[in-house]
Amino acid sequence: MTISLRAGLMLATATLLASAPALAQTSKLDEVLKRGRLVLGTGSTNAPWHFKSADDKLQGFDIDMGRIIAKALFGDPNKIEFVNQSSDARIPNITTNKVDITCQFMTVTGERAQQVAFTIPYYREGVGLMLKADGKYSDYASLKAAGSSVTVSVLQNVYAESMVHAALPQATVDQYDSVDLIYQALESGRADAVATDQSSLAWHMTQNPGRYKDAGYGWNPQSYSCAVKRGDQDWLNFVNTALHEAMTGVEFDAYAKSFKTWFGKDLPQPQIGFPVEYK
Template identity: 25%
Template sequence: MSALRIRRTGRARSSRLTLGVVVVTLFGALLAGCSSSVYETTALPSPSAAPTTAAPSASPTSPPACANPLASYAPPPAGFKGMLQSPDISNIEKRGRLIVGVSADTLLLGARNPISGKVEGFDIDMAHLVAKAIFGDANKLELRVITAADRIPVLQDKSVDLVARNMTINCARWAQIGFSAEYYRSGQKVLVPLDSTATSLADLAGKRVCAPAGSTSLDKLKDFPKVIAVSAPTHTECLVRFQQAAVDAITGDDTVLAGLVAQDPYAKVVGKAFTSEPYGLGMNKEHTDLIRFVNYVLAQAEADGSWKASYDKWLAAALGPAPAPPVANYGRG
Protein backbone atom coordinates (compact mmCIF):
# COMPACT_ATOMS: atom_id res chain seq x y z
CA MET A 1 0.00 0.00 0.00
CA SER A 2 1.31 3.47 -0.84
CA ALA A 3 2.52 5.58 2.06
CA LEU A 4 0.79 8.60 0.52
CA ARG A 5 -2.35 9.44 2.49
CA ILE A 6 -4.68 12.41 2.22
CA ARG A 7 -6.74 13.55 5.18
CA ARG A 8 -9.26 16.37 5.44
CA THR A 9 -8.88 18.55 8.54
CA GLY A 10 -9.22 22.18 9.59
CA ARG A 11 -11.15 24.46 11.87
CA ALA A 12 -12.85 26.27 9.00
CA ARG A 13 -14.78 24.54 6.25
CA SER A 14 -15.69 25.60 2.75
CA SER A 15 -19.34 25.46 1.72
CA ARG A 16 -20.36 22.97 -0.92
CA LEU A 17 -19.71 23.98 -4.49
CA THR A 18 -22.60 24.50 -6.83
CA LEU A 19 -22.84 22.15 -9.80
CA GLY A 20 -21.66 24.90 -12.13
CA VAL A 21 -18.58 25.56 -10.03
CA VAL A 22 -17.79 21.85 -9.94
CA VAL A 23 -17.90 21.80 -13.73
CA VAL A 24 -15.56 24.75 -14.18
CA THR A 25 -13.27 23.46 -11.44
CA LEU A 26 -12.88 20.12 -13.19
CA PHE A 27 -12.46 21.89 -16.51
CA GLY A 28 -9.84 24.19 -15.03
CA ALA A 29 -7.96 21.30 -13.49
CA LEU A 30 -7.78 19.59 -16.84
CA LEU A 31 -6.32 22.79 -18.27
CA ALA A 32 -3.75 23.21 -15.49
CA GLY A 33 -0.47 24.27 -17.03
CA CYS A 34 -2.19 25.89 -20.04
CA SER A 35 -2.02 29.66 -20.41
CA SER A 36 -5.18 31.75 -20.25
CA SER A 37 -5.84 34.38 -22.89
CA VAL A 38 -7.41 36.67 -20.28
CA TYR A 39 -4.63 36.46 -17.70
CA GLU A 40 -2.53 39.58 -17.76
CA THR A 41 1.02 38.46 -17.11
CA THR A 42 3.25 40.97 -15.34
CA ALA A 43 6.74 40.69 -13.98
CA LEU A 44 7.01 39.51 -10.39
CA PRO A 45 8.93 41.60 -7.86
CA SER A 46 12.57 40.72 -8.22
CA PRO A 47 13.92 38.27 -5.63
CA SER A 48 17.22 40.14 -5.80
CA ALA A 49 15.49 43.11 -4.21
CA ALA A 50 15.39 41.20 -0.92
CA PRO A 51 18.20 41.97 1.53
CA THR A 52 20.88 39.31 1.48
CA THR A 53 22.38 40.05 4.87
CA ALA A 54 21.01 40.39 8.37
CA ALA A 55 22.32 41.11 11.82
CA PRO A 56 23.92 37.93 13.22
CA SER A 57 22.26 36.28 16.17
CA ALA A 58 23.94 35.97 19.54
CA SER A 59 23.20 32.25 19.50
CA PRO A 60 22.37 29.93 16.56
CA THR A 61 19.33 28.70 18.47
CA SER A 62 18.11 32.13 19.60
CA PRO A 63 16.66 34.12 16.69
CA PRO A 64 17.48 37.84 16.63
CA ALA A 65 14.79 40.50 16.62
CA CYS A 66 12.92 40.40 13.34
CA ALA A 67 14.89 43.07 11.53
CA ASN A 68 14.60 40.99 8.37
CA PRO A 69 11.77 38.45 8.06
CA LEU A 70 13.54 36.69 5.18
CA ALA A 71 16.40 35.62 7.46
CA SER A 72 16.16 31.88 8.21
CA TYR A 73 18.55 29.29 9.67
CA ALA A 74 21.65 28.18 7.79
CA PRO A 75 21.73 24.62 6.48
CA PRO A 76 24.34 22.31 8.02
CA PRO A 77 27.75 22.95 6.42
CA ALA A 78 28.53 19.23 6.14
CA GLY A 79 25.29 18.32 4.37
CA PHE A 80 22.08 16.81 5.64
CA LYS A 81 23.08 13.25 6.56
CA GLY A 82 24.37 14.22 9.98
CA MET A 83 21.07 15.92 10.75
CA LEU A 84 19.09 12.71 10.34
CA GLN A 85 20.00 11.92 13.95
CA SER A 86 18.36 15.12 15.22
CA PRO A 87 15.05 14.43 17.03
CA ASP A 88 13.37 16.90 14.66
CA ILE A 89 14.07 14.56 11.75
CA SER A 90 14.55 11.17 13.41
CA ASN A 91 11.06 11.34 14.93
CA ILE A 92 9.62 11.86 11.45
CA GLU A 93 11.72 8.99 10.10
CA LYS A 94 10.54 6.65 12.87
CA ARG A 95 6.92 7.55 12.16
CA GLY A 96 7.46 6.53 8.55
CA ARG A 97 5.95 9.58 6.85
CA LEU A 98 6.21 13.36 6.69
CA ILE A 99 2.94 15.12 7.68
CA VAL A 100 2.31 18.24 5.62
CA GLY A 101 -0.49 20.81 5.72
CA VAL A 102 -1.54 21.75 2.19
CA SER A 103 -4.29 23.20 0.06
CA ALA A 104 -6.32 20.89 -2.15
CA ASP A 105 -8.17 23.60 -4.09
CA THR A 106 -5.47 26.06 -5.15
CA LEU A 107 -4.92 25.13 -8.78
CA LEU A 108 -1.24 25.13 -9.85
CA LEU A 109 0.02 25.27 -6.24
CA GLY A 110 -1.91 22.55 -4.41
CA ALA A 111 -5.07 21.04 -5.89
CA ARG A 112 -6.70 17.65 -6.20
CA ASN A 113 -6.43 16.24 -9.73
CA PRO A 114 -9.97 15.12 -10.68
CA ILE A 115 -8.62 12.25 -12.78
CA SER A 116 -5.98 10.73 -10.49
CA GLY A 117 -7.37 11.98 -7.19
CA LYS A 118 -3.88 13.10 -6.14
CA VAL A 119 -3.13 16.52 -4.66
CA GLU A 120 -0.50 18.15 -6.85
CA GLY A 121 1.15 21.46 -7.70
CA PHE A 122 4.24 23.59 -7.12
CA ASP A 123 3.88 23.68 -3.32
CA ILE A 124 3.24 19.93 -3.22
CA ASP A 125 6.46 19.36 -5.15
CA MET A 126 8.37 21.21 -2.41
CA ALA A 127 6.91 18.81 0.18
CA HIS A 128 7.88 15.80 -1.93
CA LEU A 129 11.48 17.05 -2.06
CA VAL A 130 11.66 17.11 1.75
CA ALA A 131 10.16 13.61 2.03
CA LYS A 132 12.66 12.28 -0.49
CA ALA A 133 15.58 13.75 1.45
CA ILE A 134 14.42 12.08 4.68
CA PHE A 135 13.27 8.70 3.39
CA GLY A 136 14.72 8.35 -0.09
CA ASP A 137 11.08 8.11 -1.18
CA ALA A 138 9.24 11.27 -2.25
CA ASN A 139 5.84 9.67 -1.64
CA LYS A 140 6.22 9.02 2.09
CA LEU A 141 3.81 11.85 2.82
CA GLU A 142 0.57 12.35 4.67
CA LEU A 143 -1.12 15.40 3.18
CA ARG A 144 -3.60 17.14 5.48
CA VAL A 145 -5.87 19.62 3.76
CA ILE A 146 -6.06 22.89 5.69
CA THR A 147 -7.39 26.40 5.18
CA ALA A 148 -5.25 29.55 5.20
CA ALA A 149 -6.41 30.27 8.76
CA ASP A 150 -5.31 26.79 9.90
CA ARG A 151 -1.69 27.19 8.86
CA ILE A 152 -0.29 28.64 12.07
CA PRO A 153 -2.43 26.66 14.56
CA VAL A 154 -1.54 23.26 13.06
CA LEU A 155 2.16 24.12 13.34
CA GLN A 156 1.84 25.40 16.88
CA ASP A 157 0.06 22.26 18.09
CA LYS A 158 2.52 20.10 16.11
CA SER A 159 -0.21 18.17 14.30
CA VAL A 160 1.81 18.65 11.10
CA ASP A 161 5.57 18.79 10.52
CA LEU A 162 5.44 21.24 7.67
CA VAL A 163 3.02 23.62 5.95
CA ALA A 164 3.43 23.99 2.17
CA ARG A 165 0.54 26.31 1.34
CA ASN A 166 1.65 29.56 -0.37
CA MET A 167 2.50 31.19 2.97
CA THR A 168 4.00 34.68 3.08
CA ILE A 169 6.98 35.15 5.40
CA ASN A 170 6.63 38.15 7.71
CA CYS A 171 7.73 39.28 11.17
CA ALA A 172 4.33 38.78 12.79
CA ARG A 173 4.33 35.12 11.76
CA TRP A 174 7.94 34.59 12.83
CA ALA A 175 6.75 35.41 16.35
CA GLN A 176 4.47 32.37 16.17
CA ILE A 177 6.19 29.84 13.88
CA GLY A 178 9.43 29.26 11.97
CA PHE A 179 10.08 29.53 8.25
CA SER A 180 12.39 28.09 5.67
CA ALA A 181 14.33 30.43 3.44
CA GLU A 182 12.19 32.04 0.74
CA TYR A 183 11.44 29.59 -2.08
CA TYR A 184 9.23 31.76 -4.29
CA ARG A 185 8.33 35.45 -4.71
CA SER A 186 4.72 36.26 -5.59
CA GLY A 187 2.68 39.47 -5.57
CA GLN A 188 -0.93 40.41 -4.83
CA LYS A 189 -3.32 41.31 -7.66
CA VAL A 190 -7.07 41.44 -8.22
CA LEU A 191 -9.50 39.24 -10.20
CA VAL A 192 -12.58 40.87 -11.73
CA PRO A 193 -15.32 39.93 -14.25
CA LEU A 194 -14.22 39.76 -17.87
CA ASP A 195 -16.29 42.84 -18.78
CA SER A 196 -15.02 44.96 -15.87
CA THR A 197 -13.16 48.20 -16.61
CA ALA A 198 -11.30 48.07 -13.28
CA THR A 199 -7.54 47.89 -13.48
CA SER A 200 -6.73 47.85 -9.75
CA LEU A 201 -8.27 47.71 -6.29
CA ALA A 202 -8.41 51.50 -6.36
CA ASP A 203 -11.09 51.22 -9.07
CA LEU A 204 -13.34 49.04 -6.87
CA ALA A 205 -14.67 51.60 -4.39
CA GLY A 206 -17.95 50.36 -2.92
CA LYS A 207 -17.40 46.88 -4.38
CA ARG A 208 -17.22 43.63 -2.41
CA VAL A 209 -13.75 42.09 -2.62
CA CYS A 210 -13.13 38.59 -1.26
CA ALA A 211 -9.99 37.12 0.29
CA PRO A 212 -9.37 34.17 2.64
CA ALA A 213 -9.50 34.68 6.40
CA GLY A 214 -6.05 34.59 7.99
CA SER A 215 -4.32 35.72 4.79
CA THR A 216 -2.06 38.69 4.13
CA SER A 217 -4.31 39.39 1.12
CA LEU A 218 -7.23 40.13 3.44
CA ASP A 219 -5.00 42.24 5.71
CA LYS A 220 -3.92 44.34 2.71
CA LEU A 221 -7.53 45.35 2.04
CA LYS A 222 -7.26 47.62 5.09
CA ASP A 223 -5.20 49.91 2.86
CA PHE A 224 -8.25 50.32 0.60
CA PRO A 225 -10.95 51.61 2.98
CA LYS A 226 -13.44 52.31 0.18
CA VAL A 227 -13.48 48.62 -0.74
CA ILE A 228 -15.87 46.30 1.12
CA ALA A 229 -13.70 43.45 2.42
CA VAL A 230 -15.35 40.01 2.50
CA SER A 231 -13.60 37.06 4.11
CA ALA A 232 -14.06 33.39 3.20
CA PRO A 233 -12.35 30.18 4.34
CA THR A 234 -10.54 29.67 1.01
CA HIS A 235 -10.01 31.23 -2.39
CA THR A 236 -12.24 28.53 -3.85
CA GLU A 237 -15.07 29.76 -1.62
CA CYS A 238 -14.30 33.27 -2.91
CA LEU A 239 -14.65 31.92 -6.45
CA VAL A 240 -18.01 30.35 -5.60
CA ARG A 241 -19.26 33.68 -4.24
CA PHE A 242 -17.86 35.52 -7.26
CA GLN A 243 -19.71 33.19 -9.62
CA GLN A 244 -22.89 33.63 -7.61
CA ALA A 245 -22.48 37.43 -7.74
CA ALA A 246 -22.21 37.55 -3.95
CA VAL A 247 -18.88 39.39 -4.32
CA ASP A 248 -17.59 41.60 -7.13
CA ALA A 249 -13.90 40.72 -7.13
CA ILE A 250 -11.25 38.51 -5.52
CA THR A 251 -7.78 39.51 -4.39
CA GLY A 252 -4.82 37.27 -3.70
CA ASP A 253 -1.38 36.23 -4.86
CA ASP A 254 -1.02 36.19 -8.64
CA THR A 255 -0.11 32.48 -8.45
CA VAL A 256 -3.46 31.72 -6.81
CA LEU A 257 -5.50 34.00 -9.07
CA ALA A 258 -3.94 32.39 -12.15
CA GLY A 259 -5.44 29.09 -10.99
CA LEU A 260 -8.85 30.70 -10.47
CA VAL A 261 -8.86 32.22 -13.96
CA ALA A 262 -8.11 28.76 -15.39
CA GLN A 263 -11.39 27.65 -13.77
CA ASP A 264 -13.58 30.56 -14.85
CA PRO A 265 -13.56 31.81 -18.47
CA TYR A 266 -15.56 34.88 -17.40
CA ALA A 267 -12.85 36.21 -15.08
CA LYS A 268 -9.58 38.03 -15.62
CA VAL A 269 -6.64 39.19 -13.50
CA VAL A 270 -5.71 42.85 -13.92
CA GLY A 271 -3.03 45.31 -12.93
CA LYS A 272 0.48 45.06 -11.60
CA ALA A 273 1.39 43.29 -8.37
CA PHE A 274 1.02 45.79 -5.53
CA THR A 275 2.67 43.74 -2.80
CA SER A 276 5.69 41.49 -2.52
CA GLU A 277 4.84 38.04 -1.12
CA PRO A 278 7.89 35.91 -0.26
CA TYR A 279 6.78 32.30 0.24
CA GLY A 280 8.33 30.08 2.89
CA LEU A 281 7.64 26.56 4.12
CA GLY A 282 6.25 26.84 7.66
CA MET A 283 7.46 24.77 10.62
CA ASN A 284 7.14 24.84 14.40
CA LYS A 285 9.49 27.52 15.75
CA GLU A 286 11.07 25.00 18.17
CA HIS A 287 12.16 22.76 15.29
CA THR A 288 15.20 24.73 14.19
CA ASP A 289 17.03 21.58 13.05
CA LEU A 290 14.14 20.74 10.73
CA ILE A 291 14.23 24.29 9.36
CA ARG A 292 17.96 23.92 8.66
CA PHE A 293 17.35 20.56 7.01
CA VAL A 294 14.58 21.97 4.79
CA ASN A 295 16.83 24.89 3.81
CA TYR A 296 19.45 22.40 2.66
CA VAL A 297 16.83 20.58 0.58
CA LEU A 298 15.63 23.81 -1.04
CA ALA A 299 19.19 24.91 -1.83
CA GLN A 300 19.87 21.54 -3.48
CA ALA A 301 16.64 21.79 -5.51
CA GLU A 302 17.67 25.18 -6.84
CA ALA A 303 21.17 23.92 -7.66
CA ASP A 304 20.16 20.70 -9.41
CA GLY A 305 17.28 22.14 -11.45
CA SER A 306 14.43 20.51 -9.52
CA TRP A 307 13.02 23.91 -8.52
CA LYS A 308 12.99 25.17 -12.12
CA ALA A 309 11.48 21.93 -13.41
CA SER A 310 8.60 22.28 -10.96
CA TYR A 311 8.07 25.94 -11.88
CA ASP A 312 8.05 25.09 -15.57
CA LYS A 313 5.50 22.32 -15.03
CA TRP A 314 3.03 24.32 -12.95
CA LEU A 315 3.55 28.06 -13.30
CA ALA A 316 5.40 28.97 -16.50
CA ALA A 317 2.35 28.87 -18.78
CA ALA A 318 0.44 31.34 -16.61
CA LEU A 319 3.25 33.50 -15.21
CA GLY A 320 5.96 33.37 -17.85
CA PRO A 321 9.49 31.93 -17.90
CA ALA A 322 11.03 30.89 -14.60
CA PRO A 323 12.76 33.70 -12.73
CA ALA A 324 15.98 33.10 -10.86
CA PRO A 325 15.18 31.36 -7.57
CA PRO A 326 15.06 33.74 -4.60
CA VAL A 327 18.39 34.40 -2.91
CA ALA A 328 18.45 32.51 0.39
CA ASN A 329 19.12 34.51 3.53
CA TYR A 330 20.56 32.61 6.49
CA GLY A 331 20.88 35.53 8.89
CA ARG A 332 19.47 33.60 11.87
CA GLY A 333 22.56 31.52 12.29
Protein backbone atom coordinates in the same frame (compact mmCIF):
# COMPACT_ATOMS: atom_id res chain seq x y z
CA MET B 1 33.99 12.22 55.63
CA THR B 2 33.88 15.64 57.17
CA ILE B 3 31.12 18.10 56.34
CA SER B 4 33.60 20.48 54.74
CA LEU B 5 35.07 17.72 52.52
CA ARG B 6 31.60 16.54 51.47
CA ALA B 7 30.63 20.11 50.63
CA GLY B 8 33.81 20.54 48.60
CA LEU B 9 33.11 17.37 46.58
CA MET B 10 29.52 18.44 45.90
CA LEU B 11 30.70 21.85 44.73
CA ALA B 12 33.30 20.29 42.43
CA THR B 13 30.74 17.88 40.96
CA ALA B 14 28.26 20.70 40.35
CA THR B 15 30.96 22.76 38.63
CA LEU B 16 31.87 19.89 36.30
CA LEU B 17 28.23 19.28 35.39
CA ALA B 18 27.65 22.94 34.72
CA SER B 19 30.67 23.16 32.44
CA ALA B 20 29.94 19.91 30.53
CA PRO B 21 28.25 20.28 27.13
CA ALA B 22 24.53 19.51 27.08
CA LEU B 23 23.55 16.15 25.68
CA ALA B 24 22.71 16.54 22.03
CA GLN B 25 19.02 16.14 21.22
CA THR B 26 17.95 14.06 18.25
CA SER B 27 16.98 16.27 15.34
CA LYS B 28 13.65 15.94 13.54
CA LEU B 29 15.80 15.21 10.50
CA ASP B 30 17.07 11.98 12.07
CA GLU B 31 13.57 11.09 13.27
CA VAL B 32 12.07 11.50 9.81
CA LEU B 33 14.86 9.54 8.11
CA LYS B 34 14.43 6.70 10.60
CA ARG B 35 10.64 6.68 10.11
CA GLY B 36 11.00 6.49 6.35
CA ARG B 37 8.39 9.09 5.40
CA LEU B 38 7.68 12.79 5.82
CA VAL B 39 4.51 13.85 7.68
CA LEU B 40 3.30 17.12 6.19
CA GLY B 41 0.38 19.24 7.35
CA THR B 42 -1.63 20.99 4.63
CA GLY B 43 -5.17 21.73 3.46
CA SER B 44 -7.44 20.28 0.80
CA THR B 45 -9.87 23.01 -0.29
CA ASN B 46 -7.87 25.91 -1.75
CA ALA B 47 -6.79 25.70 -5.39
CA PRO B 48 -4.15 26.10 -6.68
CA TRP B 49 -2.39 25.45 -3.36
CA HIS B 50 -3.95 22.27 -2.00
CA PHE B 51 -7.14 20.63 -3.29
CA LYS B 52 -8.56 17.28 -4.38
CA SER B 53 -8.44 16.00 -7.95
CA ALA B 54 -11.34 14.22 -9.63
CA ASP B 55 -9.95 10.92 -8.33
CA ASP B 56 -9.74 12.29 -4.75
CA LYS B 57 -5.97 12.80 -4.66
CA LEU B 58 -4.34 15.85 -3.11
CA GLN B 59 -2.71 18.20 -5.60
CA GLY B 60 -1.48 21.77 -5.80
CA PHE B 61 1.61 23.91 -5.33
CA ASP B 62 1.92 23.23 -1.57
CA ILE B 63 1.62 19.52 -2.25
CA ASP B 64 4.41 19.71 -4.82
CA MET B 65 6.64 21.55 -2.32
CA GLY B 66 6.11 18.70 0.13
CA ARG B 67 7.06 16.14 -2.51
CA ILE B 68 10.22 18.11 -3.31
CA ILE B 69 11.22 17.90 0.38
CA ALA B 70 10.38 14.17 0.48
CA LYS B 71 12.55 13.55 -2.57
CA ALA B 72 15.43 15.40 -0.91
CA LEU B 73 15.02 13.15 2.12
CA PHE B 74 14.52 9.77 0.49
CA GLY B 75 15.09 10.13 -3.25
CA ASP B 76 11.35 9.42 -3.60
CA PRO B 77 8.71 12.20 -3.72
CA ASN B 78 6.00 9.74 -2.72
CA LYS B 79 7.43 8.94 0.71
CA ILE B 80 5.10 11.46 2.30
CA GLU B 81 2.01 11.35 4.50
CA PHE B 82 -0.39 14.28 4.26
CA VAL B 83 -2.31 15.43 7.33
CA ASN B 84 -5.39 17.38 6.28
CA GLN B 85 -5.71 20.32 8.66
CA SER B 86 -7.67 23.55 8.96
CA SER B 87 -5.86 26.89 8.76
CA ASP B 88 -6.10 27.43 12.51
CA ALA B 89 -4.34 24.08 13.12
CA ARG B 90 -1.24 24.98 11.14
CA ILE B 91 0.77 26.15 14.15
CA PRO B 92 -0.66 23.86 16.88
CA ASN B 93 0.03 20.74 14.82
CA ILE B 94 3.69 21.77 14.54
CA THR B 95 4.18 22.65 18.21
CA THR B 96 2.52 19.38 19.36
CA ASN B 97 4.56 17.26 16.89
CA LYS B 98 1.48 16.02 15.02
CA VAL B 99 3.28 16.95 11.79
CA ASP B 100 6.95 17.37 10.85
CA ILE B 101 6.28 20.47 8.79
CA THR B 102 3.39 22.60 7.54
CA CYS B 103 3.19 23.83 3.94
CA GLN B 104 -0.19 25.54 3.62
CA PHE B 105 0.01 28.98 1.94
CA MET B 106 1.15 30.34 5.29
CA THR B 107 1.98 34.06 5.38
CA VAL B 108 5.15 34.93 7.28
CA THR B 109 4.57 37.40 10.13
CA GLY B 110 6.58 38.42 13.16
CA GLU B 111 3.86 37.17 15.49
CA ARG B 112 3.84 33.70 13.93
CA ALA B 113 7.65 33.59 13.87
CA GLN B 114 7.57 33.70 17.67
CA GLN B 115 5.69 30.39 17.66
CA VAL B 116 7.26 28.46 14.77
CA ALA B 117 10.40 28.64 12.64
CA PHE B 118 9.75 29.68 9.05
CA THR B 119 11.68 28.27 6.11
CA ILE B 120 12.88 30.45 3.26
CA PRO B 121 9.91 31.69 1.18
CA TYR B 122 8.86 29.51 -1.73
CA TYR B 123 6.34 32.02 -3.16
CA ARG B 124 5.74 35.77 -2.96
CA GLU B 125 2.01 36.49 -2.84
CA GLY B 126 0.26 39.79 -3.55
CA VAL B 127 -3.01 41.30 -4.72
CA GLY B 128 -3.78 41.73 -8.42
CA LEU B 129 -6.61 42.88 -10.68
CA MET B 130 -8.25 40.52 -13.16
CA LEU B 131 -10.11 41.85 -16.21
CA LYS B 132 -12.19 40.24 -18.93
CA ALA B 133 -10.08 39.84 -22.05
CA ASP B 134 -12.70 41.63 -24.15
CA GLY B 135 -13.72 44.09 -21.45
CA LYS B 136 -13.94 47.86 -21.39
CA TYR B 137 -10.57 48.35 -19.68
CA SER B 138 -7.29 47.06 -21.06
CA ASP B 139 -4.91 47.40 -18.11
CA TYR B 140 -4.21 49.02 -14.75
CA ALA B 141 -3.48 52.43 -16.26
CA SER B 142 -6.91 52.56 -17.94
CA LEU B 143 -8.62 51.46 -14.71
CA LYS B 144 -6.89 54.17 -12.71
CA ALA B 145 -7.61 56.83 -15.32
CA ALA B 146 -11.33 55.98 -15.21
CA GLY B 147 -11.48 56.94 -11.53
CA SER B 148 -14.91 56.56 -9.91
CA SER B 149 -16.38 54.99 -13.06
CA VAL B 150 -14.67 51.71 -12.18
CA THR B 151 -16.28 49.05 -9.95
CA VAL B 152 -14.07 46.40 -8.35
CA SER B 153 -15.40 43.19 -6.80
CA VAL B 154 -13.54 41.75 -3.83
CA LEU B 155 -13.98 39.11 -1.14
CA GLN B 156 -15.62 40.63 1.92
CA ASN B 157 -13.36 41.48 4.86
CA VAL B 158 -12.65 44.38 7.16
CA TYR B 159 -9.70 45.59 5.06
CA ALA B 160 -11.24 45.08 1.60
CA GLU B 161 -12.10 48.68 0.79
CA SER B 162 -8.81 50.17 1.96
CA MET B 163 -6.92 47.40 0.14
CA VAL B 164 -8.60 48.19 -3.20
CA HIS B 165 -8.23 51.93 -2.70
CA ALA B 166 -4.48 51.50 -2.18
CA ALA B 167 -4.34 50.69 -5.91
CA LEU B 168 -7.44 52.47 -7.24
CA PRO B 169 -8.25 55.35 -4.86
CA GLN B 170 -11.51 56.42 -6.56
CA ALA B 171 -12.95 53.03 -7.51
CA THR B 172 -16.30 51.76 -6.21
CA VAL B 173 -15.72 48.65 -4.10
CA ASP B 174 -18.34 45.87 -4.09
CA GLN B 175 -17.74 43.19 -1.45
CA TYR B 176 -19.06 39.62 -1.77
CA ASP B 177 -19.08 36.81 0.76
CA SER B 178 -17.64 34.11 -1.52
CA VAL B 179 -14.89 33.82 -4.11
CA ASP B 180 -17.34 32.49 -6.72
CA LEU B 181 -19.45 35.65 -6.41
CA ILE B 182 -16.56 38.04 -7.08
CA TYR B 183 -15.87 36.27 -10.38
CA GLN B 184 -19.57 36.15 -11.24
CA ALA B 185 -19.74 39.93 -10.75
CA LEU B 186 -16.99 40.37 -13.37
CA GLU B 187 -18.62 37.90 -15.73
CA SER B 188 -22.04 39.58 -15.50
CA GLY B 189 -20.67 43.12 -15.93
CA ARG B 190 -21.53 44.25 -12.39
CA ALA B 191 -17.79 44.69 -11.83
CA ASP B 192 -15.06 45.92 -14.18
CA ALA B 193 -12.27 44.10 -12.34
CA VAL B 194 -11.72 41.55 -9.59
CA ALA B 195 -9.21 42.24 -6.80
CA THR B 196 -7.82 38.91 -5.62
CA ASP B 197 -4.60 37.10 -4.71
CA GLN B 198 -2.10 37.00 -7.58
CA SER B 199 -1.95 33.21 -7.26
CA SER B 200 -5.75 32.89 -7.54
CA LEU B 201 -5.72 35.26 -10.50
CA ALA B 202 -3.05 33.19 -12.26
CA TRP B 203 -4.92 29.95 -11.51
CA HIS B 204 -8.24 31.33 -12.79
CA MET B 205 -6.60 32.50 -16.01
CA THR B 206 -4.89 29.12 -16.44
CA GLN B 207 -8.24 27.35 -16.11
CA ASN B 208 -9.94 29.74 -18.56
CA PRO B 209 -7.36 30.50 -21.28
CA GLY B 210 -8.13 33.57 -23.37
CA ARG B 211 -11.14 34.61 -21.28
CA TYR B 212 -9.43 36.84 -18.69
CA LYS B 213 -6.26 38.88 -18.33
CA ASP B 214 -4.08 40.36 -15.63
CA ALA B 215 -4.26 44.17 -15.41
CA GLY B 216 -0.50 44.18 -14.83
CA TYR B 217 -0.28 45.67 -11.35
CA GLY B 218 0.38 43.95 -8.03
CA TRP B 219 0.54 45.24 -4.46
CA ASN B 220 0.38 44.13 -0.79
CA PRO B 221 3.33 41.68 -1.02
CA GLN B 222 3.59 38.84 1.49
CA SER B 223 5.82 35.78 1.76
CA TYR B 224 4.59 32.18 1.84
CA SER B 225 6.86 29.76 3.69
CA CYS B 226 6.67 26.32 5.23
CA ALA B 227 7.00 26.16 9.01
CA VAL B 228 8.71 23.79 11.43
CA LYS B 229 9.06 23.56 15.20
CA ARG B 230 11.40 26.08 16.78
CA GLY B 231 14.75 25.04 18.21
CA ASP B 232 15.84 22.43 15.66
CA GLN B 233 18.39 24.11 13.41
CA ASP B 234 19.43 20.89 11.63
CA TRP B 235 15.86 20.25 10.44
CA LEU B 236 15.32 23.87 9.43
CA ASN B 237 18.64 23.93 7.54
CA PHE B 238 17.74 20.75 5.68
CA VAL B 239 14.32 21.99 4.56
CA ASN B 240 15.81 25.34 3.54
CA THR B 241 18.41 23.51 1.45
CA ALA B 242 15.73 21.40 -0.27
CA LEU B 243 13.59 24.44 -1.12
CA HIS B 244 16.55 26.59 -2.15
CA GLU B 245 17.87 23.98 -4.58
CA ALA B 246 14.36 23.52 -5.99
CA MET B 247 14.20 27.22 -6.82
CA THR B 248 17.81 27.70 -7.92
CA GLY B 249 19.58 24.36 -8.37
CA VAL B 250 19.34 20.65 -9.06
CA GLU B 251 15.56 20.34 -8.54
CA PHE B 252 14.65 23.49 -10.48
CA ASP B 253 12.86 21.52 -13.21
CA ALA B 254 10.42 20.10 -10.64
CA TYR B 255 9.75 23.54 -9.15
CA ALA B 256 9.36 25.18 -12.59
CA LYS B 257 6.99 22.42 -13.77
CA SER B 258 4.79 22.94 -10.70
CA PHE B 259 4.83 26.72 -11.18
CA LYS B 260 3.76 26.32 -14.81
CA THR B 261 1.01 23.85 -13.91
CA TRP B 262 -0.64 25.93 -11.21
CA PHE B 263 0.18 29.51 -12.23
CA GLY B 264 0.55 29.16 -16.00
CA LYS B 265 3.94 30.88 -16.11
CA ASP B 266 7.32 29.76 -17.42
CA LEU B 267 10.17 30.56 -15.05
CA PRO B 268 13.59 31.64 -16.39
CA GLN B 269 16.42 29.20 -15.78
CA PRO B 270 18.58 30.11 -12.76
CA GLN B 271 21.60 32.15 -13.82
CA ILE B 272 24.80 30.14 -14.01
CA GLY B 273 27.92 31.63 -12.45
CA PHE B 274 27.90 33.84 -9.38
CA PRO B 275 24.85 32.97 -7.22
CA VAL B 276 22.44 35.85 -7.81
CA GLU B 277 20.92 35.51 -4.32
CA TYR B 278 24.16 36.89 -2.82
CA LYS B 279 24.21 40.07 -4.94
